[in-house]
Amino acid sequence: MATIFKYIFLLTILLTKLFGQDTHSDSLFRRPNIPFKGKFGCKVGINYNYPLNHIKADIGLYQANQILKNDFSTDGNRSVGIYNHNLFISTEFNLNNNFILGPKIGYELNLLIFQIRLNIIDYTNLQQDNLFVFRPDIGLTFFGLFSISYGYNVFLAGNNFNMVDRHTIGLTYNMFLLK
Numbered sequence: 001m002a003t004i005f006k007y008i009f010l011l012t013i014l015l016t017k018l019f020g021q022d023t024h025s026d027s028l029f030r031r032p033n034i035p036f037k038g039k040f041g042c043k044v045g046i047n048y049n050y051p052l053n054h055i056k057a058d059i060g061l062y063q064a065n066q067i068l069k070n071d072f073s074t075d076g077n078r079s080v081g082i083y084n085h086n087l088f089i090s091t092e093f094n095l096n097n098n099f100i101l102g103p104k105i106g107y108e109l110n111l112l113i114f115q116i117r118l119n120i121i122d123y124t125n126l127q128q129d130n131l132f133v134f135r136p137d138i139g140l141t142f143f144g145l146f147s148i149s150y151g152y153n154v155f156l157a158g159n160n161f162n163m164v165d166r167h168t169i170g171l172t173y174n175m176f177l178l179k
Contacts, residue, residue, distance in 0.1 A: 060091060128159070129159060131161060
C-alpha cells in the first residue's frame with residue numbers, strides 16, 4: 001500500500017511540473033525563438049544491463065524544454081550555446097526470460113553533445129520482489145534526440161538485489177510530438 005502512495009505522490013509532482021501554468025512574466029521565459037519549449041514527445045530506448053546480460057526496452061513520455069541562447073558578449077563577439085532539459089516518465093521492461101517491469105521518472109540535461117540523466121526506478125516482477133533504484137547516467141547525445149549513456153544503479157531499497165545489476169549501457173531516441 002505504501003508503494004501505491006509513493007507512486008501517486010511522485011506522479012502528482014511530475015504532472016504538476018509538466019502541466020502546471022507558467023507564471024513567469026519575464027521575457028526570458030517567453031522567448032518566441034524557442035521552437036521546442038513545452039512540446040511533448042515519446043521516448044524509446046534499449047538498455048543493456050551487464051554482467052547479468054539483461055536487455056530492457058524503455059518507452060515513455062517527456063516534456064522538452066529547449067533553450068537557444070543567442071547573445072552578444074561584452075566584447076562584441078557573438079556567443080551561441082544550446083542546451084535542453086526534459087522531465088520524463090517511462091517504463092523499462094525486460095526482454096529476456098524473467099519478467100521485470102521498471103516504472104521510472106527522471107530528469108535529463110543535454111548540452112550540445114554531453115548528457116546527464118537522473119532516474120528513479122522501481123523494478124518489480126509483479127509478484128513479491130521489488131527493487132527501488134536511483135540511477136545517474138552520463139553520456140553523449142546529438143542535441144538530446146539520440147543518446148548513448150552509461151548508468152550506475154544505486155540500490156536504495158528492496159528485497160531482490162539480483163533483478164538488475166549496477167552497470168547499464170543505454171541507447172535512447174526522443175521523438176517530438178505536437179503539443
